[in-house]
Amino acid sequence: MVRSKGNPVAASPPTGTPSIGLKELAAHLGLSSATVSLVINRSPGAKSIPHATQERVRAAARELNYRPNLMARSLRQKRSFTIGVVLPEISEGYAALVLSGIEDYLLQEGYFYFVVSHRHRADLIEEYPSLLQQRAVEGIIAVDTVLTGPTGIPAVAISGHRQVPGVTNIVLDHNLAAHLALEHLQKSGHTRIAMIKGQDFSSDTEIRWRALHSVAEQLGIVIDDKLTIQLDSDSSSPEVGYVVTRKLLERNEPFTALFAFNDISAIGAIQALRESGKRVPEDVSVIGFDDIQSAAYQNPGLTTVRQPLRQMGVIAAETLLARVNSPRQEEYPNEIVVKPEFIVRGSTANVRHLVSLP
Amino acid sequence: MVRSKGNPVAASPPTGTPSIGLKELAAHLGLSSATVSLVINRSPGAKSIPHATQERVRAAARELNYRPNLMARSLRQKRSFTIGVVLPEISEGYAALVLSGIEDYLLQEGYFYFVVSHRHRADLIEEYPSLLQQRAVEGIIAVDTVLTGPTGIPAVAISGHRQVPGVTNIVLDHNLAAHLALEHLQKSGHTRIAMIKGQDFSSDTEIRWRALHSVAEQLGIVIDDKLTIQLDSDSSSPEVGYVVTRKLLERNEPFTALFAFNDISAIGAIQALRESGKRVPEDVSVIGFDDIQSAAYQNPGLTTVRQPLRQMGVIAAETLLARVNSPRQEEYPNEIVVKPEFIVRGSTANVRHLVSLP
DNA sequence: GTGCTATGGTAAATCGATTTATTACCTACA
DNA sequence: TGTAGGTAATAAATCGATTTACCATAGCAC
Numbered sequence: 165m166v167r168s169k170g171n172p173v174a175a176s177p178p179t180g181t182p183s184i185g186l187k188e189l190a191a192h193l194g195l196s197s198a199t200v201s202l203v204i205n206r207s208p209g210a211k212s213i214p215h216a217t218q219e220r221v222r223a224a225a226r227e228l229n230y231r232p233n234l235m236a237r238s239l240r241q242k243r244s245f246t247i248g249v250v251l252p253e254i255s256e257g258y259a260a261l262v263l264s265g266i267e268d269y270l271l272q273e274g275y276f277y278f279v280v281s282h283r284h285r286a287d288l289i290e291e292y293p294s295l296l297q298q299r300a301v302e303g304i305i306a307v308d309t310v311l312t313g314p315t316g317i318p319a320v321a322i323s324g325h326r327q328v329p330g331v332t333n334i335v336l337d338h339n340l341a342a343h344l345a346l347e348h349l350q351k352s353g354h355t356r357i358a359m360i361k362g363q364d365f366s367s368d369t370e371i372r373w374r375a376l377h378s379v380a381e382q383l384g385i386v387i388d389d390k391l392t393i394q395l396d397s398d399s400s401s402p403e404v405g406y407v408v409t410r411k412l413l414e415r416n417e418p419f420t421a422l423f424a425f426n427d428i429s430a431i432g433a434i435q436a437l438r439e440s441g442k443r444v445p446e447d448v449s450v451i452g453f454d455d456i457q458s459a460a461y462q463n464p465g466l467t468t469v470r471q472p473l474r475q476m477g478v479i480a481a482e483t484l485l486a487r488v489n490s491p492r493q494e495e496y497p498n499e500i501v502v503k504p505e506f507i508v509r510g511s512t513a514n515v516r517h518l519v520s521l522p
Numbered sequence: 523m524v525r526s527k528g529n530p531v532a533a534s535p536p537t538g539t540p541s542i543g544l545k546e547l548a549a550h551l552g553l554s555s556a557t558v559s560l561v562i563n564r565s566p567g568a569k570s571i572p573h574a575t576q577e578r579v580r581a582a583a584r585e586l587n588y589r590p591n592l593m594a595r596s597l598r599q600k601r602s603f604t605i606g607v608v609l610p611e612i613s614e615g616y617a618a619l620v621l622s623g624i625e626d627y628l629l630q631e632g633y634f635y636f637v638v639s640h641r642h643r644a645d646l647i648e649e650y651p652s653l654l655q656q657r658a659v660e661g662i663i664a665v666d667t668v669l670t671g672p673t674g675i676p677a678v679a680i681s682g683h684r685q686v687p688g689v690t691n692i693v694l695d696h697n698l699a700a701h702l703a704l705e706h707l708q709k710s711g712h713t714r715i716a717m718i719k720g721q722d723f724s725s726d727t728e729i730r731w732r733a734l735h736s737v738a739e740q741l742g743i744v745i746d747d748k749l750t751i752q753l754d755s756d757s758s759s760p761e762v763g764y765v766v767t768r769k770l771l772e773r774n775e776p777f778t779a780l781f782a783f784n785d786i787s788a789i790g791a792i793q794a795l796r797e798s799g800k801r802v803p804e805d806v807s808v809i810g811f812d813d814i815q816s817a818a819y820q821n822p823g824l825t826t827v828r829q830p831l832r833q834m835g836v837i838a839a840e841t842l843l844a845r846v847n848s849p850r851q852e853e854y855p856n857e858i859v860v861k862p863e864f865i866v867r868g869s870t871a872n873v874r875h876l877v878s879l880p
Numbered sequence: 881g882t883g884c885t886a887t888g889g890t891a892a893a894t895c896g897a898t899t900t901a902t903t904a905c906c907t908a909c910a
Numbered sequence: 911t912g913t914a915g916g917t918a919a920t921a922a923a924t925c926g927a928t929t930t931a932c933c934a935t936a937g938c939a940c
Contacts, residue, residue, distance in 0.1 A: 185926065186926065186928095187926075187927090195889080195890090196889075196890050196891080197927080198891080198892090198928085199890075201929085202929085209930085212887055213887090214887085214888075217888085231656050232926080232927065233658075233925085233926050234658060234927095235597040235925085235926080236925070237926080238895095238927095239593040239594055239895050239896065239897085239925090239927075240895050240926085240929080241895085241928070242895075253622065254618050254621050254622040255618060255622070255815075260612050260613060260618045264613070264639070267612060267637065267638075267639060271638060277637070278634045279625065280625075280634075281622070281625060294589075298589050298590075298592055300593050401819075402819040406819075431819045432819060434821070435821070457613075457758075457759050461760040461764075461790060461793055462821070463793070463796065463821045543897085544896065544897060545896075545897090553919080554919075554921080555896090556898085556919080556920060556922095557918085557919060557920075559897070559898060559899085560898090560919095565898085565899085567899075570916080570917055570918060570919075571917090571918065571919070572917085575919090590896080591895085591896050591897060592897095593896080594895070594897035594898085595896080595897055595898075596897095597895090597896085597897075597924095597925050598896085598899080599897090599898070599925085600925075
């Protein structure tokens with residue numbers, strides 16, 4: 165870390181006071197701008213300048229409300245203290261939580277960040293990283309987005325799931341996640357378990373799906389194609405889960421449990437189940453994924469696999485800054501694994517009976 | 523608008539290609555950097571340069587993947603094409619929706635933005651605007667945040683509710699909002715209506731409260747202090763509504779309807795009502811405010827006063843850029859009013875009976 | 881008196897563009 | 911022949927810092 169920790173704004177003067185430039189400050193002090201700059205930045209070159217003078221400089225800087233022009237500084241130093249965040253969209257739920265973790269850490273370290281959202285448009289996913297680099301960001305965090313190629317600057321992907329040179333992946337232990345959820349259902353007596361698979365564009369879809377299959381096999385659970393359905397709409401509302409669950413119900417294949425791709429779709433699924441006369445959890449147990457804020461406040465509360473989303477944001481920011489400020493650019497972690505947690509609420513119950521065919 | 527509309531990245535070259543500087547490009551062309559700069563920027567000074575040369579320059583720029591250094595350009599032009607967004611926190615719901623509207627418009631216009639969240643800390647609210655200005659933002663959007671003083675650069679506040687010089691306020695028509703909600707309850711036969719007032723730090727709290735009182739009087743509805751309670755926690759989870767509703771219930775004052783400050787607290791309130799054995803909407807009708815994405819997917823769906831949050835974000839961005847690019851800085855709109863919409867879902871019903879005292 | 885080392889600074893180059901003032905050449909016209 | 915005007919550029923200043931290389935002066939040892 166090159167910047168001091170803690171509140172980065174403690175010494176800011178009040179808003180509104182006009183601020184002056186280095187030249188004026190130097191003139192006012194009767195010193196050269198070189199001297200003032202050295203003192204202000206506490207750079208090693210300032211060690212021959214007596215303490216008394218240093219104090220005089222700093223006092224004047226405070227009084228006259230000197231604020232260095234960061235554009236000029238960045239130009240010279242080739243450092244912007246800015247990073248870029250790429251994500252599918254600023255939605256409720258997933259992205260908001262991750263972003264809030266990222267912001268926490270970055271601001272604390274004196275970095276600002278740009279946010280760009282691509283809404284799954286391939287051209288934007290391709291172009292935004294270079295657009296960000298043109299804005300001189302020092303690193304990139306990609307959230308639920310597969311970076312198409314090496315970026316040239318340090319990058320961290322949250323749920324990126326692809327080995328791209330230069331990119332550190334932050335991933336959930338999906339095997340553990342699958343284990344937690346399936347074991348819970350198995351212990352509750354469920355055997356006919358429906359699955360909602362994620363959209364193709366979501367970077368978690370494939371890996372989670374594979375983990376699910378592998379764990380199901382271990383546990384002796386059958387994943388029936390007839391009880392499997394995939395999200396397709398790119399909306400971020402529960403609507404997406406609602407639609408596919410209705411389709412699922414039309415198949416008339418009985419099931420007693422439903423494992424949704426995420427909380428958002430689980431919420432829509434519950435709605436669809438209810439409308440078709442099925443009670444949750446009495447007739448069908450539902451498990452979500454993510455544990456977004458509103459999951460706890462569904463009725464019934466949503467049983468779900470909790471991803472530590474905020475923490476993943478913090479870890480991403482932390483890892484990225486460590487890389488940005490590391491002298492050895494070529495060394496970096498390839499992957500950081502975080503653990504899910506299983507949160508049992510009211511949407512799951514012991515199996516009572518199979519939903520009968522009509 | 524100084525920038526062309528439409529997709530700002532259409533002409534970007536592929537990621538990864540190394541990019542060169544103006545000097546190198548000029549050398550490669552056998553021209554001076556001045557000439558190249560004039561051509562690239564299509565500035566008026568380029569009119570004496572023959573078309574053939576212009577094409578040659580542009581072709582080379584494309585081929586060699588020339589990308590101007592935006593720090594250098596900003597330094598010289600004193601324009602950063604960046605704006606700052608100040609908000610309480612990046613939460614689900616309110617902030618996420620507004621932010622997504624802001625982002626849409628800004629990126630389309632070629633602007634990027636910094637986000638800072640202050641979590642209601644007075645020192646941060648005070649300092650962030652000047653920190654943003656040090657980062658050379660050209661304007662500020664404050665969301666649900668009362669700016670403490672004039673900023674020196676154009677600013678737009680969403681639900682700012684205070685006349686600050688230089689700040690355009692984007693506000694909801696709270697009178698209409700109160701009308702829609704109270705009339706709905708009145709028509710449904712409710713007379714004992716409980717109210718959850720917002721936290722003191724929320725900039726909408728006071729104005730909405732006053733509107734509520736004034737409209738209640740018009741309609742002949744009594745707002746009973748014993749049925750009034752105020753949010754206090756600064757959390758953004760439904761917990762806040764849950765806690766105060768439990769307190770409200772402890773008072774043992776009967777009521778048949780509850781008008782919550784926002785959807786988040788309404789969701790918590792419903793939880794508390796249910797736990798105390800009251801059904802929604804059979805025993806108590808609940809109305810929220812905002813219409814966040816998950817409001818529609820509550821069970822029952824939440825009846826609510828819809829704020830056009832996304833649109834408010836777009837309007838804020840639009841207004842701010844218009845001001846930033848206007849030659850007459852001293853002229854700007856003081857206030858822009860947007861209309862709420864009343865969304866009837868399952869959480870309200872006709873009154874059947876008063877909840878009896880125990 | 882000479883040489884050497886601190887002390888206390890400063891001049892000037894630099895980062896990478898933009899922009900103004902200027903040059904050099906050519907043509908046309910009075 | 912002189913000059914006005916257009917064409918095709920360029921040199922150099924500028925934005926506001928950072929940073930390197932250098933310069934005085936003083937004190938001290940020899």
